[in-house]
Amino acid sequence: MSQPSAPSAPQVLVVDDEPDLRTLYELTLLREGYRVDAAATLEDGWQQLQDRPFDVVITDMRLPDGMGLELLQRMQAQQRPERCIVMTAYGSAENAVEALKAGAFDYLTKPVDLRQFRNVVASAILERNNGTPRAPRPNGAAMKERPSGAAQSALDRMVGQSAPMLQVKDRISKVARSMAPVLVRGESGTGKELAARALHACSHRGEGPFVTVNCGAIPESLLEAEFFGARKGSYTGATADREGYFQAAQGGTLFLDEIGDLPLPMQSKLLRAIQERQVRAIGSTQEDAVDVRIVSATHRDLAADVASGRFRQDLYYRLNVIELVMPPLRERREDLPALCEALLGRIAQDSGMPVPVLSPAVLDELAQQPLPGNVRELENLLHRAAALSDGQVLQIDAALSASPESPVPPSAAPAATAAPIAPAPAPAAGDMPSDLQAYLDQQEREILVRALQETGFNRTAAAQRLGLSLRQIRYRIARLGIAAPGGEEANDNGAA
Numbered sequence: 484m485s486q487p488s489a490p491s492a493p494q495v496l497v498v499d500d501e502p503d504l505r506t507l508y509e510l511t512l513l514r515e516g517y518r519v520d521a522a523a524t525l526e527d528g529w530q531q532l533q534d535r536p537f538d539v540v541i542t543d544m545r546l547p548d549g550m551g552l553e554l555l556q557r558m559q560a561q562q563r564p565e566r567c568i569v570m571t572a573y574g575s576a577e578n579a580v581e582a583l584k585a586g587a588f589d590y591l592t593k594p595v596d597l598r599q600f601r602n603v604v605a606s607a608i609l610e611r612n613n614g615t616p617r618a619p620r621p622n623g624a625a626m627k628e629r630p631s632g633a634a635q636s637a638l639d640r641m642v643g644q645s646a647p648m649l650q651v652k653d654r655i656s657k658v659a660r661s662m663a664p665v666l667v668r669g670e671s672g673t674g675k676e677l678a679a680r681a682l683h684a685c686s687h688r689g690e691g692p693f694v695t696v697n698c699g700a701i702p703e704s705l706l707e708a709e710f711f712g713a714r715k716g717s718y719t720g721a722t723a724d725r726e727g728y729f730q731a732a733q734g735g736t737l738f739l740d741e742i743g744d745l746p747l748p749m750q751s752k753l754l755r756a757i758q759e760r761q762v763r764a765i766g767s768t769q770e771d772a773v774d775v776r777i778v779s780a781t782h783r784d785l786a787a788d789v790a791s792g793r794f795r796q797d798l799y800y801r802l803n804v805i806e807l808v809m810p811p812l813r814e815r816r817e818d819l820p821a822l823c824e825a826l827l828g829r830i831a832q833d834s835g836m837p838v839p840v841l842s843p844a845v846l847d848e849l850a851q852q853p854l855p856g857n858v859r860e861l862e863n864l865l866h867r868a869a870a871l872s873d874g875q876v877l878q879i880d881a882a883l884s885a886s887p888e889s890p891v892p893p894s895a896a897p898a899a900t901a902a903p904i905a906p907a908p909a910p911a912a913g914d915m916p917s918d919l920q921a922y923l924d925q926q927e928r929e930i931l932v933r934a935l936q937e938t939g940f941n942r943t944a945a946a947q948r949l950g951l952s953l954r955q956i957r958y959r960i961a962r963l964g965i966a967a968p969g970g971e972e973a974n975d976n977g978a979a
């Protein structure tokens with residue numbers, strides 16, 4: 484095939500045994516100004532790679548003499564600089580995930596969408612030319628690099644030397660350098676966001692932005708504008724151009740917290756943005772290329788949500804290429820002393836008081852607590868204990884009895900059994916609260932609990948009374964750790 488492109492043009496190798504498809508890819512790429520070589524078999528492709536370097540390799544998964552995955556693995560073993568794009572048959576998501584795990588830059592599903600094809604190749608070339616080292620295999624020895632200062636301190640912020648925590652930290656440093664999306668799973672308060680931050684800090688994007696989005700907290704009508712941006716005048720209230728989360732995270736990491744709360748229509752739009760690596764702001768005619776790594780988190784069982792139709796399967800496969808599971812506190816009790824010390828140090832620093840002394844008796848008592856809210860609950864408990872203790876030695880009895888997470892007798896009536904309210908650290912008239920966030924949280928908790936009690940724990944009704952959407956109230960209930968009667972989850976339509 485003739486090659487009118489400049490000698491300095493990016494060089495692409497296409498490996499596919501179907502002549503028609505090879506021609507289609509070649510023509511499309513030549514039209515983009517790239518130089519293109521083609522091979523019909525794994526061995527021919529491999530031979531060409533031995534002869535000269537390329538910028539991008541596009542390989543079909545099924546080749547007459549082997550799998551495209553094998554070509555990718557050989558390239559990885561030689562630590563070659565090419566970015567590799569794998570073409571997979573429609574519906575073979577597992578192959579695609581395997582390819583990404585093995586270090587592929589991306590995959591495309593057949594029948595190929597040529598616009599998507601062009602975008603992915605352009606992104607691969609851009610990344611190659613930016614000199615970003617090729618995504619290494621998550622399990623490869625090449626990943627074992629020494630973390631930089633910032634990366635190490637982000638890992639150190641995750642306190643704990645128990646076996647499960649060491650495993651998590653090891654996995655973070657291994658997978659951080661890949662572009663592959665990561666799904667962080669774990670119960671509430673186990674440190675999912677902390678892990679996402681550490682992933683970012685350990686990656687090549689560490690100097691770039693880290694943008695957090697709480698998918699459960701954004702009103703549905705604003706989701707698209709928040710994610711992709713909006714042009715001035717594109718909807719009522721859009722008085723100026725505003726960028727979305729994707730644009731804000733350019734060159735960095737986009738952390739999608741509580742991804743399971745994203746409504747289905749938005750799931751489709753997110754999938755498209757991730758696949759095409761382009762977003763269009765509302766009211767704009769132009770698409771912006773985006774270069775972000777997606778890390779998402781959930782406390783839900785997303786696989787079950789896929790099975791029940793609440794979550795798109797294709798998006799699930801896109802996000803869950805690498806899974807990171809945060810262990811609950813009950814599985815790493817040995818971390819409790821170090822966690823208490825670190826959390827008390829942080830609390831003392833924030834409030835400008837000396838670090839409270841933690842006696843062995845208090846530590847024993849803490850070790851007896853079930854702490855279903857994990858580290859967040861421990862942190863809140865220590866916060867209250869520090870505020871309620873007299874003198875230097877930490878006392879926790881008062882804090883325990885005021886715990887919003889403390890178990891509630893299931894036999895009591897709803898109105899009486901809503902999470903007990905800790906005394907608000909109310910400032911005297913004219914005074915300032917010493918901890919504004921804790922004070923505001925307390926106020927919010929009291930109002931929410933009252934609204935929930937008065938509506939028999941019907942979240943929809945409580946939300947209406949407070950002028951909130953159901954999504955907003957659910958987020959606030961979870962954030963403040965408000966328990967329904969008997970510790971069950973509050974109901975959207977009626978008492979739990």
Ligand SMILES: Nc1ncnc2c1ncn2[C@@H]1O[C@H](COP(=O)(O)OP(=O)(O)OP(=O)(O)O)[C@@H](O)[C@H]1O
Nearest residue numbers: 640641642643670671672673674675676677858859
């Ligand atoms: N290993 C840890 N070491 C120190 N602090 C921790 C650790 N894990 C969690 N924390 C602290 O606990 C709090 C909750 O952590 P984080 O927000 O990361 O949890 P999460 O799993 O994302 O919670 P949620 O599901 O409720 O959003 C934060 O203040 C965080 O700093």
